[in-house]
Amino acid sequence: MRAAVLRVHGEAPSHGEHPDPVPSEGQSVVRVTAAPVVPLDLLCASGTSYFGPPEVPYVPGVQGVGVVERSAVVAPGTKVFFATSAGMSPGDGSFAELCAVPDQDLVVLETPVPDTEVAALGLSGVAAWMVLTWRAQLQPGERVLVLGGGGAVGQAAIGTARVLKASRVVAVCRSEAARQRALAAGADEVVSLASDDLEGALTDATGGAVDVVVDPVFGAVATAAARLLAPGGRLVNLGGAAGDEATFSSAILRSRTAGILGYTNNALTPNQRRDALTAVLQHAAAGAIAVAHETAPLPDVTTAWHRQSSGQTLGRLVLTP
Template structure:
């Protein structure tokens, strides 16, 4: 079969021949229709993600859409190495697949799932969002952040707050409050936490996270007890490390929670993907994307980092 292949860490994949996958017990071969190029895919291919393997010679791609051996069109995630999603065929566990509504095109389904599964999982499985709560999204101008605003509203949030670095893009988002990460952000963040925030979804970490956590926790320590704040960490595009003071945790209702590979089981991710995609047509979930044929994988890899590329094998 033809596939994108990572032959060396840190080098864009090459479009070339690769051996066909053969399923074992509990596995299925998926004929791929669409695969998403996500930031995590590039980090895995560079050998810099915390789940990266130790050697090259694999097909990249952690999720996609295709047809399984029973003829079902499915979303699939976390293929069995070395058979990633960016190939004519991929190898996945049967319980890592979810059906797709008939009226949802494959490339759009791949884009929605790639951008939305993280927030759907974080809100429904990790933060356990309740109706009428307030959700703040840190990193709202990215594809995942934009979908997080949509999923938070769909899952019952009564108020959503968008926080990001691109003010022009930020102000185009459908949110109740927009906060640009400029010199005025600390005051505006504090005002929102004073009014009440129940859940933070953080796609950035680094300095923006430290500013947000400081605004949420500084000079609290009410003798009546502080309200609970579930802070869910989802990505580290702004930095891997931040200093956290002990009194941030002691003097507030702050609960730091991670949501990602390891803190969530694959079967739960698949279930969340199924719920998200089942809801997508009626909810009108959408996210911008650009489709390219799989042979153009190098163009997508070196393309605009603000564009979500969906690669489509010619099968």
């Protein structure tokens, strides 16, 4: 089969021939139709993740969409979303024509949403949905602040907050392109990360208090956001794009009985992941949740990889084998 193969840690994968997957017991074979290039792919391929350097050569791709070719549990021809552990444990991922997938990681799709849009949302949509419904337990009428609002998780979180009837949704973004994506996703207002007085700008945009902060970035912006938590407010962290450390005020957390919570998709059961993705796609079909994206053919994977890693895309980049 044709695949994107990583041969050296820290370099981009290249397109070429690779052995067809040989499924073990409890695995299905999926013909891939769309596979997003996500930050976890880049991190694992760098060889510097906390999972350790993956054995090379291997095919990256921690999630994808496709059609089942062989399976003991799903009928051939069924459209599915799937997750893989490529780069985190031995085995190949979704950047290929075919992929062997554990049966429990298949999510049967019954949606009119195109495969590339499903792939663009994918586990980012799952994370946004579960952060707001499960960890933050967002209530109708509450106010939401989304950090990194122009990213895939941020856009999905903005849409999800709207679906869950947040009264106001404010986003923080780094660039003008990201600002436009956040506004298109449904943000009421967007604050620039480059503001000379970030906390002051956040105070003005939010009215001085928020009930939930969705934080995929951490660092200094999380420090500023945490100071705006209302009584009973919750900051949920699910990433560290801006740094691994932030500073929080004990007085604010105690006086407002506020909470700092962590989240990872890895803590979800297969059923939770399936139910979250199904809910997200129901709202995506109605146009309420979306992630800006563009597509690239699998043979262009090296260029696409460099563009994604340097942020030179119009949104999430989705490979189409």
